[in-house]
Amino acid sequence: MLKNLSDTRPGTVEAIAATLTEAVLEHRVLPGTKLSEDEVGEIFGVGRTVVRQALRTLAHEGLLTIERNRGAFVSRPTVKQAREVFEARALLEPRTARAAAERATPGDIAALEKHIDEEHAALSGDLAGRALKLSGHFHTEIARIANQVTIEAFIRQLVSRSSLVIALYWRRRNALCESHSHHALVDALRHHDGAGAEELMKGHLLDLLSQLDLAPQPEKTLSLADALLR
Amino acid sequence: MLKNLSDTRPGTVEAIAATLTEAVLEHRVLPGTKLSEDEVGEIFGVGRTVVRQALRTLAHEGLLTIERNRGAFVSRPTVKQAREVFEARALLEPRTARAAAERATPGDIAALEKHIDEEHAALSGDLAGRALKLSGHFHTEIARIANQVTIEAFIRQLVSRSSLVIALYWRRRNALCESHSHHALVDALRHHDGAGAEELMKGHLLDLLSQLDLAPQPEKTLSLADALLR
DNA sequence: AGAATATATATTGTATACAATCTTTGCCTA
DNA sequence: TAGGCAAAGATTGTATACAATATATATTCT
Incomplete structure (x- = not known):
């Protein structure tokens, strides 16, 4: 059913996805952060094609949100x-x-x-x-x-x-x-x-x-003005 | 969290993934069938890049199994x-x-x-x-x-x-x-x-x-010899 | 003939070039 | 000066060319 995940050699989609996942899970990369394809590709020494696949994988897990023509961002759950x-x-x-x-x-x-x-x-x-x-x-x-x-x-x-x-x-x-x-x-x-x-x-x-603070809706559209004047 | 799925224009990854999913769900494409990248690309009039992304999406849903260097097959759940x-x-x-x-x-x-x-x-x-x-x-x-x-x-x-x-x-x-x-x-x-x-x-x-027939394990490694001599 | 090997073909894996889109910057006008 | 407009720059979207791998075919040797 799932894909053969035995292939974790460096440079593969799976390896890059795993490394990125770990970084997000350990809060070294915070929600809202943009993951540019070029940037990630340079870091891992691979082309954008493979980065793109890794980013889509994380998006499918819900860790990233991909906005068309804008890029991949670490998700900010409501x-x-x-x-x-x-x-x-x-x-x-x-x-x-x-x-x-x-x-x-x-x-x-x-x-x-x-x-x-x-x-x-x-x-x-x-x-x-x-x-x-x-x-x-x-x-x-x-x-x-x-x-x-x-x-x-x-x-x-x-x-x-x-x-x-x-x-x-x-x-x-x-x-x-x-x-x-x-x-x-x-x-x-x-x-x-x-x-x-x-x-x-x-x-x-x-x-x-x-232990979470989910009570009041944190006003998704809290403008800077609102934050300052309150 | 999930990606913006509003983009269902024909030719996009999402549209192709949706069409393929429907075909599998309706049993028009049966488990074990191979989905070649060129073949799918030709059908939808797109390059292999976008087909590849669609196939990976289906694989993540469990509908396809991708074997490295071999291709994507409709999954055969055990x-x-x-x-x-x-x-x-x-x-x-x-x-x-x-x-x-x-x-x-x-x-x-x-x-x-x-x-x-x-x-x-x-x-x-x-x-x-x-x-x-x-x-x-x-x-x-x-x-x-x-x-x-x-x-x-x-x-x-x-x-x-x-x-x-x-x-x-x-x-x-x-x-x-x-x-x-x-x-x-x-x-x-x-x-x-x-x-x-x-x-x-x-x-x-x-x-x-x-109503399913899941009783006897269908002997994953049932060799031809075993089947004939039994 | 049959098995093992070698060659040829086909398919997938990856990088890259070009196109489309968005973002930013600078300029012009009211 | 504020707003809008336009051009430049940067980033993503897609197709394609080339490389790597697997499969199929042909060949050779015993």
Whole structure:
């Protein structure tokens, strides 16, 4: 169904798309940033043809928005889109966590714990962006454990978009403290507690959502004048 | 988030992708078929550059599989992928139907009934492929009514892949008789019966699944010798 | 004859040239 | 000086030429 992704040699569309994705997920490139074809092509040492394909790939994931004759920009999800992302996650992830709990092997648990450790290390090293990316990877990893490739792809997309949402709507200045929820989830998986995992995931997603500032519509057309005179 | 899809002028990537998608959804092009770039380009009167982008779009939706240096083929979902499609739909669609029931306006109901009529007309006219496409459209329409653009995109993808699954694993020769389920669903929506709609959708999806022949793994590596000596 | 190899053909992968479109800048006019 | 207009510049859209790879055909050797 999906394309053969085994080809990750440098210079390929897939490799460039992956590198760009990582940069967006780690907030090294922020929403609204323009990705010019020439610029990206020069960086990776390839022509515009292959850059174009990579940009379209990211656009399809929702990370970029391509405007005809204007170029590709890192997406700026609206409040509605932000809500939808978490509503979709609420439908997919709790049940997937349950399935994962029923199938998790000791190797799976070890992998998850390694993820948490790396996340913690990144936070200690003040690499909030990297920590955020790893924290997202934790969620797709659960789908992988549940042996659901299709759902995993959807969750990957939603997690990616969540990263954009966090970049735009994160409330506090301090980093997300997700390690506690993630630890509890790993425990539930370890004990094959499907119902518990489902509930924990549900709560975890609500928790995340509650830390976003999605309440008042941030006036899409907030002109400079309005901002100054208010 | 998504790209500006308003540009559907003929000759654009979007228009070509849409036409190809329709052909696959209506089973006019069957799984396994190769879509050569030159061939498609000649048909639409465009160069390979734009065809290539369209093919990659379809590949991302799961409708095509692109093999490096070999070309694009209409995907042939495995039994596992087929199951996953319906498992994902089971997570997304029932709850979405509930939300749709709570929001449905008289206009929405009318639109759904129009869909059902067209589907019935297509069946009468022996256009099973067209009926199948319309029947899929019914499902995405419900997501639209639920006012969930993100989930709608996922469901659209899953419905598309379902069409491939049906092409490969459909059991009977007679057409799918979905109009009854769809009619019942519309009734639930009309009366804002969220719980009912959720249950009906759940049952409808199970019904569909039960009409597929996914039981024995079709031995991916079934050699000719094995087949003859068994 | 049959298998392995070599050649030829066809198809995809990539860069680039040219066209179309948008953006910016400078100029002119009221 | 503000507004509009026009030209210049920059960026994306598309086709095409050439390179790389895969497939099909022909050939040779045992």
